[in-house]
Amino acid sequence: MSCGNLRFIGFVFINVVFLFSCQTTNNPGVNNERVQTLDEKESVKIEQKQHSSSVYTYDIEDIQPVELVFGVKDLSTLKTTLLNDYSSRYNKAIDTMNNEAYSQAIDIFLKLAGEYDDQGSSFYSIAYCYYKLNDFPNALQYAIIARYAGVDGIDDMITDILFQIGYGYLKEKDYRKAIGYFKNCPGIEQAYQNVLYSYMELSSALSFPENVMMLLYAGDYSLLNKVNHENVVILGNILGSLLSENSFNDIVPRAIEIIRYGLTLQDDPYLHKHLGLLYLYSREERLAYREFENIIENKDAAKDLVTFSQDRLLEMQRIRYTYEKEIPFTVDELSENPGREGLEFIFTIPQDNKSQSVKEFRVLLNDRSVDYEIIHDAAKAQFMKIHIGDVIKKGKNKISVQASVEREAQRFESAYFEGLMVDDYKKSDSLYKMYTKKTSINDISDSEVKKMKKEIASGIKSNDVFSIVKAVYEYVIDKMSYEMYDNMNRPKDQILHRLEQKNYIGLCEDYSVLTVSLLRSFGIPSLNLAGPCYNSDIGHSWPVFFTPAYDVPVFIDTTWGDTSEMHQYYFLFNSNLTVIENFGWDSDVISGGYSTYYTSSYDMTLSLQKESSGIKISSVFP
Secondary structure, three states: OOHHHHHHHHHHHHHHHHHHHHHHOOOOOOOOOOOOOOOOHHHOOEEEEEOOOOOEEEEEOOOOOOOOOOOOOOHHHOOOOOHHHHHHHHHHHHHHHHOOOHHHHHHHHHHHHHHOOOOOHHHHHHHHHHHHOOOHHHHHHHHHHHHHOOOOOOHHHHHHHHHHHHHHHHHOOOHHHHHHHHOOOOOOHHHHHHHHHHHHHHHOOOOOOHHHHHHHHHHHHHHHHOOOOHHHHHHHHHHHHHHHHOOOOOOHHHHHHHHHHHHHHOOOHHHHHHHHHHHHHOOOHHHHHHHHHHHHHOOOOOHHHHHHHHHHHHHHOOOEEEEEEEEEEEEEEEOOOOOHHHOEEEEEOOOOEOOEEEEEEEEEEOOEEOOEEEEEOOOOOEEEEEEOOOOOOOEEEEEEEEEEEEEOOOEOOHHHHOOOEHHHOOOOOHHHHHHHOOOOOOOOOOHHHHHHHHHHHOOOOOOEHHHHHHHHHHHHHHHOEEOOOOOOOOOHHHHHHHHHHOOOEEOHHHHHHHHHHHHHHOOOOEEEEEEEEOOOOOEEEEEEEOOOOOOOOEEEOHHHHHHOOOHHHHEEEOOOOOEOOOEEOOOOOOOOOHHHOOOOOOOOOOEEOOOOOOEEEEEEOO
C-alpha cells in the first residue's frame, strides 16, 4: 500500500468523523434578549453632510466581513520520512482523538504536520480537535491552513467555525464583531438571521438618524441575501415608524423597498401603514391609498389601525388640483359681419358646493382671454357662459378653461340622520320634484323596481331616511354582480331593462341607475353622478342622495361597496376619493347629459345658445 493511499484513507476517516459530529451537534439559537444600552457609537463612523435643500444625509461605515488571514506556516519546509513511522503515529493520533483526548491528539498532529507533507490531513485534524474543545479561533486558524494545504471540502467546516465565533460575540453583545464573522457564512440561513438581528440590536443604541442608517444596512443585507425571516417584518416596522415622523428624501426610497420586501414575507397591516405614510411623504397618493385601503379591507387588522387608515384617507380627500379643459370646435362658414355679439356658449364646469371649492377661473378662446359668467339653474347646478365676441375664426377653434379646485371629504355618521323622516322633505319643492321624478333612465314605474321596493320595505321597521337608504344600499350590493362589458353604444334608457334580462350583472353605471331608481321610488331625492378619476383615464359613476338641506350630495357607492371586502366604507361618504369632477348625467336640467360622458377626453357638452346669421358650427369635439 502506498503512502498516498494511507493518507487518503486517513483523510476520509477524519472527514466522516467530522461530518457525523457536525450533523449531531445542534447550533445554539439567537439570544433574543433585547439590549437597552450599548456603547457602540465610538466604533461606528458617522459622517454628516448638509445639502442646499436642508436635507441631511448620514453615511455610516458598514461593517465588513472579518479578514480571514492568519499566520499560515510555510508548507514547503515540511519533511517527508518513512511511511511506517507516519502511519503508526497518525493512527495513534486518531485513536487519541476518538477517545476525546483532544489536547493530546493536537500535540501528536502538530509534530506530524511539521515532519510530513500529508496534504493538510494533520492540519484538518488539529482544526477538528480545537473545534471540539470550543476553541474556535484556533480551529479557524488551522482550518484555513488546511485549506491552503489543499484539503477539499473544508469550506463547510470554516463556515461553521465562523458561525460559532460570531455567535459567541453575539452572546457577548459585541454586535459589530458578530456581524463581521456572520458575513463570512454565506448560505447559512441562521447566519443571515443573526446578521439582521445584530444590525437591529446595534441600531437600538443609536439615535435618529444614525439608527435609521444602520437599519437600512440591515434591510439592504436582507434584500441582497433574500433573508426569509420574521425579523425582516420587525425591521420594516421599526424603520417605517422612525421615518414616519422624520423623513429624509434620499433614504425614503430605500426604506420603501425594504418594507415592500417585508410584505412579501408576511402580509403585516402595520407594514402597510408605514408604507402608506412613506408614499404620502413621497406624494404618491394613489399608492398610499392602496396601502390604507388594504388595511381597511383586512379583517384581521386591529380596530385602531383601521380607524387610523380611514382618517388618513379622509385627509387625502383634501385634494387640490388645477382644472383644465380644452373644447375644440370647427366653424365651416363665417361671414364678414356675422353678428357675433349675440353668440354664446354654455357648458358644465366643476360644481361649487360644501365639499368642493372652485375659484380663479381663466377662459381663453383661441389663446385670447374672453369674458365669462357663472350661472346656475333651478337645481343649483353650475354652468359657464362665454361671450364669443370677435375672437372666433373660420376653421378650427378651441376654448380653454382653467380653474383652481380644492376638495375636502367628510364621512357622515348615522347620528347626522337621526330623526330625519321621509315626510320631512318638502314635496312641493322644485328640487324634490326634480330628484324624485320618473325619467327615461330612472324609471320608478318599472314593474321590477316596484317589486324590489316591496321586498326592501318588508324588512324596514321605520320610515326614517337612514334606514331606507341603508336597506337600499345593502339590497343592491346583494343583488348585483360586477362584470366588465362593452357599454359604449348601449342606450342609457335601457339600463334597467338590460339588468332584468342579464340577471343583474353590470358596471358602475348599472349599479348607480338601480340604486337611484330604488331611492326615488321611496321618495328620497337622488341622482347619478359621474366623472373622471384622479390621475387616471378611467371614469366612474355612482349614486348620491340629498337631505332636505340639499347642501351636499351624500355618497353611497354601491359598485365599490360590492367589490370591496369592507363595503360599509363606501356608505355615507360625501365624496369619492379618486373621482375629481362630479357631474350629474340623468337630470333634464343639467346641461350635457350622459351621452357626452364617454368622449375621449371627458369634455363637457358645448352647446350653441343663440344662433347668429352668417355662422355655421359643424362639429364639437374632434
